[in-house]
Amino acid sequence: MSFLCFSTMKEKNQHPKHLLLLILLPAILSLQSALAVDFVFNGFNSSDMLLLYSNATVESRILTLTNSTNFSIGRALYKSKIPAKAPNSSYVYPFSTSFIFSIAPYKNTLPGHGMVFIFTPVAGIKGTSSSQHLGLFNFTNDGIPSNHVFGVEFDVFKNEEFQDINDNHVGIDVNSLKSVEAHEAGYWPENSDFKKLKLNSGENYQVWIDYKDFFINVTMVRAGMQRPRTPILSVFYNLSDVFEDEMFVGFTSSTGQLVESHKVLAWSFSNSNFSLSESLITSGLPSFVLPKSPIFKSKGFIAGIVVGGLFVIGVCALFSLFLIKRHRRLAREREDMEDWELEFWPHRITYQEIEAATKSFGEENVIGVGANGKVYKGVLAGGAEVAVKRISHENDGMREFLAEISSIGRLKHRNLVGLRGWCKREKGSFMLVYDYMENGSLDKRVFDCDESKMLSFEDRIRILRDVASGVLYLHEGWESKVLHRDIKASNVLLDKEMNGRLGDFGLARMHGHGEVLGTTRVVGTIGYLAPEIIRVGRASDQTDVFGFGILILEVMCGRRPIEDGKPPLVEWVWQLMVQGKLMDGFDERLRTKGEFNEEEVERVLHLGLLCAYPDPNARPSMRQVVKVLEGKNDQPEESETEDMDAYLLHKLQSKEMWSDFSQTFGYGSAHPTFEDIKQSISTSMSLSWSNTSMVEGR
Structure with a gap:
């Protein structure tokens, strides 16, 4: 082991040399001469500048204060006093000391009591x-x-007489063992929780004690680790009434009926250089941790092996019995299962897991309410956050449940809300488990938020691009074509990175590519329904495009599709375009901020109107919509070619196309109303509402 020891004492004195200094002599004499003390001990020799008392000795270059003797004392002090306070003044010199110590227990002996770093006026x-x-x-x-x-104690015994906090603490002592302040031994890692250190484990610990500007800071950590930034003790205390002009500095410790060895392996001290502790050697030091006895030789181990073997045999027998009963139970349950349960069995999650995740479906975990039940936030056993939708069998709950697990349950795309699994507790009681979306739904960030949470123009375009990518995947990217049939702002959710994800597939339908979906019941949300849905009751790619067009307009305009006392959104934006005032339709809050590209705004609003055009044949495909949102500007070619962006831009700017916009609807306004739908569907047809109450355009 390599040890280094050096000691320096410096005095700075001023002596007059010429007449000018004689004139300044009274001022110079008024200044206190500063004595700087710096020393470093990397290991100790008997010849070092130490005063040893009672049981204190130097063994193998280690300062040992106590040994296995009961009721003993060991003290070691620096050989001479050091200046601690300016003479005839209350000014206390700052100081910094660091030392590496170990409190080593003896085998089969209870350890105690502790050691103290001290300043004392007497040897x-x-x-x-x-x-x-x-x-x-x-x-x-x-x-x-x-x-x-003055002292800093490292105590391993809780003594009620001195109001000790526990049996493993560090305390600041002033003229008494009742500490001014104490804290459990340990350290604060960077950006982490407090780590405890067991003082009498035999491990080597490094301590830093600094005093400056009336603050006493005490820091400790395992030897060899970097000094933590946060001390375990930081106390404001004026030591001017405690310190004499000169003091001894060193260590003291004791044993009682309980014994342990208190050792100091290295020590630095300075009242001028607070970085002197960096000279201490912290690696290659001896360890005093007691070696563990081989466990396999103990009687307890042998007894444990016998008992453990019998236990394992018993567990195996019980487990075998459990498997047999479980196999019989599953066979009985499988006989009672419906066909769809067998098809989607791999994604099933137990009710017990969901109940634990949502804390028994506590009301405090409710994050939303839909037409067929509530949505709860939950945390699975592995720590993953999820959203759990409870679906009742009423209001077509079973139909929505099967639509979700048969569509999104098998789809994987970064812009679709992920379905983790499902649960059926009993017939008619269903649950769907989704990935949790930390930032809620898009409509909350467009309509129902203050300015601090309102989405910027760039965020809105990016989220629209995300949703368009997700819809394109539904239409063209999977083995079957999936029609969402309910695209709207409240069904777009925002994840932790504010990426848009399309969710709520309760109305989704699948069919093969190239096939045409048959007529169905009219389902959807008022304000987002394409006119042909009302006329023929048939959903298609273009009805999803229509819904996406309405989504574009409501996100860009900050208005819902249908609002009381106002014209329908599409008709209003169309009229503004015809009047050459299209920018008046842009969200007034964003217009006030001014952080947007006017040309890009008009381009996207035109796209929204084109997607929501009454004639489905005039609407673009989702692939074309994605290209426009990606902002490509290639030269126009044939309208049937792959690159449709320039063609669409030409189409968007066509005055002739918009001149017949309202007449093409076949209704008195630019949107089908409640009355239109009531006249077009029978009482057996149903509408899906995003809220529990009938609200237009929500």
Whole structure:
């Protein structure tokens, strides 16, 4: 082991040399001469500048304060006093000390009591006692101001007499063993929780004690680790009444009925250089941790093996019995299963898992309410956050449930809400488990939020692009074509990175590519329904495009499709375009901020109108919509070619196309109303609402 030891004492004195200095001599004499003390001990020699008392010795270059002797004291001080306070002044010199110590237990012996780093005006151990007094004070002088003693204790015994906080603490002592402040031994890692350190484990610990500007800071960590930025003790205390002009500095410790060895392996001190501790050698030091006895030789181990073997045999027998019963139970349940349960069995999640995740479906975890039940936030056993939708069998709940697991349950895309699984507790009670979307739904960030949470123009375009990508995947990217049939802002959710994800596939339908979906019941949300749905009751790619067009307009305009006392959104935006005031339709809050590209705004609003055009044949495909939102500007070619962006831009700017916009609807306004739908569908047909109450355009 390599050790380094050096000691320096520097004095700075000023002497007059010429007449000018003689004139300034009174001012110079008024300044206190500063004495700087710096020393580093990387290991100790008997010849070092140390005063050793009682059981303190130097063994193998290690300062050992106590050994296995009961009721003993060990004290070691720097050989000479050091300046601690300016003469005839209350100014206390700052100081910084660091040392590496180990409190080593003895085998089969209970350890105790502790050690103290001290400043003391006198040498020797007169007036001190062992055991709980740590070789620092005794019964009669503890707490007397005339002691003029300052210390930092490392105590492994909880003594009620001194109001110790526990049996493993660090404390600041001033003239008494009743600490001014104490904290459990340990350290604060960077950006992490407090880590405890067991003082008498035999491990080597490094301690830093600094005093400056009336602050006493104490920091500790395992030797060899970087010094933590946060001290375990930081106390404002004026030591001017405690320190004399010169003080001894060193260590003291004691044993009682409980014994342990207190060792100091290295030590630095300075009242001028707070970085001197960096000279301490912290690696290659001896370890005093007791070796563990081989466990396989103990009687307890042998007994444990026998008992454990019998236990394993019993567990195996019980487990075999459990498997047999489970196999029989599953066979009985499988006989009672419906066909769809067998098809989607791999994604099933147990009710117990969901109940635990949502804390028994506590009301405090409700994050939404839909037409067929509530949505709860939950945390699965692995820590993953999820959203759980409970679906009742009423209001076509079973139909919605099967639509979700048969469509999104098999789809994987970054812009679709992920379905983790499903659960059926009993017939008519269903649950769907989704990935949790931290930032809620898009409509909350467009309509129902303050300005601090409102989406910017760039965010809205990016989210529209995300949703368009998800719809394109539904139409063209999977083995079957999926029609969402309910695209709207409240069904677009935002994840942690504010990416848009399309969710709520309760109305979705699948069919093969190239096939035409048959007529169905009219389902959807008022304000987002394409006119042909009302006329023929048949959903298609173009009805999804229509819904996406309405989504574009409501996101860009900050208005819902249908609002009381206002014209329908599409008709209003169309009229503004005809009047050459299209920018008046852009969200007034964003217009006020001014952080947008006017040309891009008009381009996207034109796209929204084109997607929501009454004639489905005039609407673009989702592939064409994605290209426009991606902002490509190639030269126009044939309208049937792959690159449709320039063609669409030409189409968007066609005055002739928009001149017949309202007449093409076949209704008195630019949108089918409640009355239109009531006249077009029978009472057996149903509408799906995003809220529990009938609200237009929500």
